[in-house]
Amino acid sequence: MSELTLHPDRLFPPEATTRGVASRLYDQVKDLPIISPHGHVPPEWIAKDIPFRDPASLLITPDHYVGRIMHAHGVDLARLGVAQGELDETASRAAFRTLCEHWHLYAGTPVRYWLENEFVDIFGIDEVPTAENADRLYDAVSEWISRPTSRPRALMESFDIEFIATTDDPCDTLEHHIALAQDPSFTRRMAPCFRPDAYLEPARKDWNERTDRLADVSGVSIDSYADWVAAMENRRAFFKENGAVSTDHSHKDLRTDVLPEGEAERIFREARAGSASRVECEALQRHMLSEMARMAADDGLTMTLHPAVARNHDPATLRDFGADVGGDVPISVEATRALQPLLTRYGNTGTFNLVVFTMDETIFGRELGPLAGFYRNMYVGVPWWFIDAPDAIRRFRKAVTEPAGFHKTSGFIDDTRAFCSIPARHDMSRRLDCVHLADLVVEHRLSEDEAARIAHELVVDIPRKVFTL
Amino acid sequence: MSELTLHPDRLFPPEATTRGVASRLYDQVKDLPIISPHGHVPPEWIAKDIPFRDPASLLITPDHYVGRIMHAHGVDLARLGVAQGELDETASRAAFRTLCEHWHLYAGTPVRYWLENEFVDIFGIDEVPTAENADRLYDAVSEWISRPTSRPRALMESFDIEFIATTDDPCDTLEHHIALAQDPSFTRRMAPCFRPDAYLEPARKDWNERTDRLADVSGVSIDSYADWVAAMENRRAFFKENGAVSTDHSHKDLRTDVLPEGEAERIFREARAGSASRVECEALQRHMLSEMARMAADDGLTMTLHPAVARNHDPATLRDFGADVGGDVPISVEATRALQPLLTRYGNTGTFNLVVFTMDETIFGRELGPLAGFYRNMYVGVPWWFIDAPDAIRRFRKAVTEPAGFHKTSGFIDDTRAFCSIPARHDMSRRLDCVHLADLVVEHRLSEDEAARIAHELVVDIPRKVFTL
Amino acid sequence: MSELTLHPDRLFPPEATTRGVASRLYDQVKDLPIISPHGHVPPEWIAKDIPFRDPASLLITPDHYVGRIMHAHGVDLARLGVAQGELDETASRAAFRTLCEHWHLYAGTPVRYWLENEFVDIFGIDEVPTAENADRLYDAVSEWISRPTSRPRALMESFDIEFIATTDDPCDTLEHHIALAQDPSFTRRMAPCFRPDAYLEPARKDWNERTDRLADVSGVSIDSYADWVAAMENRRAFFKENGAVSTDHSHKDLRTDVLPEGEAERIFREARAGSASRVECEALQRHMLSEMARMAADDGLTMTLHPAVARNHDPATLRDFGADVGGDVPISVEATRALQPLLTRYGNTGTFNLVVFTMDETIFGRELGPLAGFYRNMYVGVPWWFIDAPDAIRRFRKAVTEPAGFHKTSGFIDDTRAFCSIPARHDMSRRLDCVHLADLVVEHRLSEDEAARIAHELVVDIPRKVFTL
Structure with a gap:
């Protein structure tokens, strides 16, 4: 049998000076609590301690x-x-x-x-x-x-997860979140996250049905775009009351074009009547995404965008095994022009926080870094899915730090439903950030003291600021 | 005069631990025979030992x-x-x-x-x-x-080339391959590779003439798309009988859209009559490429795709010196959507093997790695042309290993007609793979034993599996 | 208080062998004079020693x-x-x-x-x-x-700036350049650079007005495209007489399509009449850019292209603070096809020099390197804006050297109006080039002697050749 061990210096480069710095930086952050502002752990696991x-x-x-x-x-x-x-x-x-x-x-x-x-x-x-x-x-x-x-609650303690967000449908009752909030034995924090994708895509077959359900749940009958907005605001308020700090959005692209006055109403009614064209549905979706940013600027929920995945690439796999089983594949994405309508409206004012994730590494340095390095309300999301991996994360820091610095990145998100992988993922992120900082220290671009401060900020202060915790 | 020498540790990084590991790994693979599943050495060189x-x-x-x-x-x-x-x-x-x-x-x-x-x-x-x-x-x-x-045959021995593939027109007689196969003095293996690009591009001026020749050579008179399919199948069978293990395809893009029932026939007839539009020709070409995948799923020939080159960028150079003299330039390429029609049909069933090469590095991590990390029949081609170079190959391994692992890559191809460069190219690839593996070992992400096993698999087992040798 | 110091080995990697080589190479180039062929220092600063x-x-x-x-x-x-x-x-x-x-x-x-x-x-x-x-x-x-x-002139001496180019409107009187040229106390060289962007964009609101001004200043009344060409040639000649060595161009894309005979005249007249469509204006702009290359092939001014910036991304910032205050954001760019019309005309003949810059790193290895590695008159610009940073410059050299070598790159440009940053920027570039060379040396891909020669060429010989100094 071969022994399975974890080297204390794993992920650190072998060169002795760099390893020494990385290791010292890591020692100062390795035991900090875990903040997990986006993930897919089912809330009942924690609420019912299943x-x-x-x-x-x-x-x-x-x-x-x-x-x-x-x-x-x-x-x-x-x-x-x-x-x-x-x-x-x-x-x-x-x-x-x-x-x-x-x-x-x-x-x-x-x-x-x-x-x-x-x-x-x-x-x-x-x-x-x-x-x-x-x-x-x-x-x-x-x-x-x-x-x-x-059991999940004991693990919340032993993993030292201070905050965890789940991902929830706008029509969700949030019963598990409400139960937990009323449970004095639970000393950690679990928050819902508002994920309204399906309600923003009028081209989906189930959109009308979902919109009806949204009407039911919100108590706002939805006959117009204005009604839809009111219903959404109602549910966001409900989520916020029950602890939510963010909303999450994943559409094919990042476009946020705003429709001319009256057009949203017109297309919305067509969509409800089932007579909107594909192009109109897409235009309405983009308008709705911009509207979500407007709501975020009003209610202060951080908005996270996870675009550009071709979901369910293989129809046979979807048919036989459902979604989210490995058949999603990234596509390229454009951010500079796509986000312009949103950023010029909400990018520089108010308390709005926007985090943009990508699986298309080419935009880290070319678009997201430069945008976050100018617009005060925008942050670059730390790598997600397919690139939440050691070499990719190192490329991310090397691409984004130069145009935007460390403080316009989001803090690590694990985005997982694999509960037991949460500590490993956050530990990996801490190690890799320390390696990046150590690279700067040994090239005399940063002092070790400042690097230590930043290592701490990346784990604690930055996610708290970005997700208003 | 300056001395020209080869350092035994060339391409290895200077850091002592990494170099030590890389060097030990390399020692175990440096003397393995060369498998060259794709290249451009003229078959008569070997057959006639010119x-x-x-x-x-x-x-x-x-x-x-x-x-x-x-x-x-x-x-x-x-x-x-x-x-x-x-x-x-x-x-x-x-x-x-x-x-x-x-x-x-x-x-x-x-x-x-x-x-x-x-x-x-x-x-x-x-x-x-x-x-x-x-x-x-x-x-x-x-x-x-x-x-x-x-002489070529002696070099096959001294270079220890176990297998070499040439690149051949579907109408080729394969006389040199046939001669070699019957020559007991030749102890190595040379195989043809079926390269039908020109026959899949109805927009080419010479397409009709080539199609006529295909009819002659195959003995199938080609009056319909079905005839074209039959003729192609006939030639593929002939190639396979004479040792071919793969087909190779290089079109501008990777699209593999399948035409609706009847459309292929209709456009094919228009194309034969010289009246198909540019758009129709392109649509037919993409359909034909998907058809090639269908044939591969039937006959087991591995399909390699080398897309996205703007060939003969400078018309004056083409006029004065012909093709393949240095005037080809890469363009960007999309894979996720382009390959969907092909992969959803043939990606998960049967014995089909697909290898996708690229000169657009941006798709290694974003598209090819994720696709090969899901579809069982797809492999990522090791860097080709312009990026078959040390720094690019290191980026390739760093981009592809995380989403797809080592075992969904193709093994090295040299793709050269410069016969004497074959050992240097394969040696370069072995060194660089050992460096990548050593990086993982010294960062404690892989044991040296496992790295040694993978180094061997990359040179021997993986190309044998991918090219069914 | 924390001490602020500059480590003599800053930007050098920590591994001792590499640092040793980089440091020795750097010692041989650190005191060479600065050649700054593109930047934004106002000429009056130097002329009037303000x-x-x-x-x-x-x-x-x-x-x-x-x-x-x-x-x-x-x-x-x-x-x-x-x-x-x-x-x-x-x-x-x-x-x-x-x-x-x-x-x-x-x-x-x-x-x-x-x-x-x-x-x-x-x-x-x-x-x-x-x-x-x-x-x-x-x-x-x-x-x-x-x-x-x-004061600026004393700094020109103490910074050892041998040559500096400013960026100037075609209608500029060049009075400061003329004054300096006649001033025997000024022992350095300051040259204008011809930057005609606004005159090539007929869709701009001020295009007609600017064209009128161009007519006034050149003394060529502009009623036709041929007149515009003559006026431009007149101003280029004036710039050249007064020391210019290059022209600089920054449009959204790199396209250089040439209009059919007569079309440029037709659209030009429409544009002058205010009746050209947006599409026509863009087509004329691309034609004019190709015309600029033709003029460069005639008059020998080096042509630099800086494409693909979404300028003034935030209209509120533009309104309140003007242009060039940080609100420009990169977009992706295509070069292979866009430059084909220009390169096939002027890429391989005459004394024309073309330098192509990018903020889209994906084209360094995929397009610019391969193009410059074939066309004799094209060079790849050393990183500019957003990527004129240590990690990005290292990626640049790793992406471009393999397809194009060192000698088809442009030499460093600082592109700055921050006068006191010029020495730091050039020093940074020298350090990073030495690091890249050192990487090649320690991997036994280059001898240290040859690396030293190349380090010198990158600072002195290559910019002199590319900018015909």
Whole structure:
């Protein structure tokens, strides 16, 4: 068997001076609490303190990062338990064994990095997973799951998660958030995040139905665009009352063009009548996104944009396994012109905070850095999805720091539903930021004292400011 | 005179730990045989074991990499012997002298790296080329050429080329491949590669004529799209019978849109009648490319795509010197949407293998890595043309490994007609892969044992799997 | 107080071998004179040897790099003195204090690097600026300004600026350049640069008026496109007579399409009559840009292109503070096809020199390097604006050297109106080039002797050749 260990200096470069600086900086931030302003952990897990079921539903089925690499090597997603309902022990064990058998194919990927961290630090595993030891490791993870200290609330404590946001539909009752807020035994903070994508896309088949539901839930009957705005404002207010600090938006592009007076009303009515054209629907969507920025400038909820994913690239996978199972693929995105309508309106005034994420690295230095380096209300989101990985994060800091500095970036987001990966992901981010800072120190571009202050700000002060915590 | 030497640790970073790891990894792969699944060596060279003519036609005239840099500094391509027919000694010597005079302008380019390797390791030259020593070096290369051990077949042995593919027209008789296959004295393997670009571009002036020739050669008279398909299948079968393992395709973009039922037939007939519009021709071309994927899924030939080159950028150069003399320039390319029609049909089923190359580095991490990290039949091609260079290859590994791992890349291809550069190119690739792996090892992201296994897989197992050898 | 120092090895990597090589290379170029072929220093400063006014108008108001970061953190540009006319001491002191208070927000940006160099090396400051010491530092800079050795001409000597170009309107009288040329006490060289953007954009509101002025100044009445050409040629000749070596052009894109015979005349007349469409105006602009290349091929003025900026992104900032105050943002740009009309006409013949700059790093390796590595008259501009920063410059060299070598790049340009930053910027460039060369040396891709020669060529020989000095 090969030993599985975590080197204390992992992710630090080997050159001794840089490693020394990075390591000293990291020592000062490694034990700070975790702030997780955007992610996908289901709120009932925390509210009801639901124990995890089994190793596969802890580590495999909810995590498209894990599934897609095996799929790319010919493993059927069904064999991994994806979209198979609750797994019995045989199925869970088989899925876990499949992961162990494919362990070597993850070499060099962030999934491997996170899983190694979890296996060693959380589950206490000390052998590299293989086909041979898969059952033994399965048993170890199962045993860990069965402990009282492995339930979500206990983990909130032991992981030291100070703040966590979930992602929620505007029509959600937020019952779990409300319950938690009234529970004095819960000393951490869980907030909802308002995610209204579907309600901003009149071209969707279910848009009218969703709009009706929005009307029901908000108590605003929606016959006009003005009604829609009122209903949205109503739900945002409800979210804010119940702890929300941000809204999240993911459309194909970043365009925020505002329609001429009257056009939004006209197209909205056509869309409700089912007679708006594709082009009109898209125009209305962009107008609505700008309207969301207007609402944010009014209510102070931070607005995060996650554009440019071709979702459900493979229709057969969507049909058989549903969305969010690994079949989304990035596309290029334009920001300079797309965000101009929004930024010229709300970019320099009021308390509005905008965070723009991308999976298209080319815009970090060319567009997002320069925009955030001018507009006071805009921040560059720390890498997300596909590029939330060590080498990509290092490129991000090298691309964005020069045009925008450190203080116009968002702080790390983990964006995950893989609960046990949260500490590993935040730890990874801290290590990489310390490496970037150490690079500046050893090239005599920054003093170590200032680097230490910035390392701390990146973990604590900056996310608190950007997400108004 | 300045000494020309090859440092045993060339391309390895100077930091001692990393260099140590890289060097140990490299020691385990440096002597493995060369697998060259895509290139442009003329098959008759090997079949007839034709001796090289002279230094200029060995090193300069067939290699657009060499010519273009001198051209960029004002050297007329004619002076280099390009498109001048067989060179007499005066002309060859003059061209070689011009190269030596311009040696310093290649500093930092991959051409310089390959040539230095060839000069020292193959020709035994130990001085930096200059105007002064040019004639002496010319004589040394000439003398080397005259040796029996310098003939192509002997070099196949001494370079340890286990497999080499040529690039061939669908109408080719493959006589050289057939001859070699029947020659028991040839212990290596040379395979044709089916390259049908011209037959898929109905907008070309010579398309009808080529289609007629395809009909003649295949024995299928081509009056309909269905006939064209049958003729293509016939030629693919002929290529496969004679050792082909892959087809290669290079169009301007990567689009693979499939035409509605009947449209392909209709446009095909228009194109044969010379009355298809430019837009229709392009639509048919994309449909045909998707059809090629369908054939590949049926016959198992690996499909490689090399898109997005503006060929023959300068018409005057094309007129005076022909194609492939250095005047091709990359353009940006889109993959996520372009490949969707092909991948959703053939990406997850059967034995189909697709390798996508690019000269647009922006899509490595954004599109190709994520696609290959999901679709089981797709691989990311190791850098090609303009980016088959040390720094670019390091960026490639850093961009692709995180989203797709090592095992969804293609293995190195040299894509060259410069026969003597083949060992240098493969050696360069091995060194750079070892450096990337060493980076992961010294950052404690991979054990050295696992890195060694992957280094071996990258050279041997992966190309064998991807090209079904 | 924290000490402010400049490390002699700043920007050099920490690894000892590389640092040693970089340092030795740098020692050989650090004291070479400065050649500044493109910038924005007002010519009257030098001609009239006008003393600087005060610290804010020396360091803050003319430098959009400095202002934009503070603006991005909520500082009103008015508070920095931007567009407030001549600042009284209170205003200047307040602006300077604001800069000191925001010092930490510049961490990791090139502005911080330049300012630290200026503060230590020029003003003799040895403390990190803070709110507390701001007034003291203000006094130190004021005192420095008051010295005779701090006037522009004395600084030309002490900075060792051998050549500096200004940027001038085609209708400019060049009185300052003429005066300087006749002044025997001025031993350096200042040249105008012909910047005709506004005259090439018929869609601008002021185009007709400017064209009238061009007619007046050139003495060519402009009733036709041919007249416009003659007037332009007249002004270029005037500029050349008075020392100009180059023309500079910055349009949204790089397209250089040539209109069919007669079309330029037709559209020109429509534009003069105010009846040309937006599309026609753009087509004429592209034709005019190609015409500029034709003139350059005739008169030998080097042509520099700086495309792809969305200027004045925020209309409110433009209204309140004017142009060039930090609100310009890059957009993506295409070069391969856009430059084809120009390059196929003038790229390979005559004495024409073309330098193409970009803020879109994606085209360095994909398009500009390959183009400059083929066309003899084209050079890749060293990074400009937003990417004239250490990490970006290192990426530039790594992207461009492999396809084009060192000798098809332009030499460093500072492009600044912040006079005191010129030495820091050129020093930065020299350090970074030495680091890139050192990387090649320690990876055994280049000998240290050859690297030393190239380091020298990059500073002296290459800009002299490219700008025909």
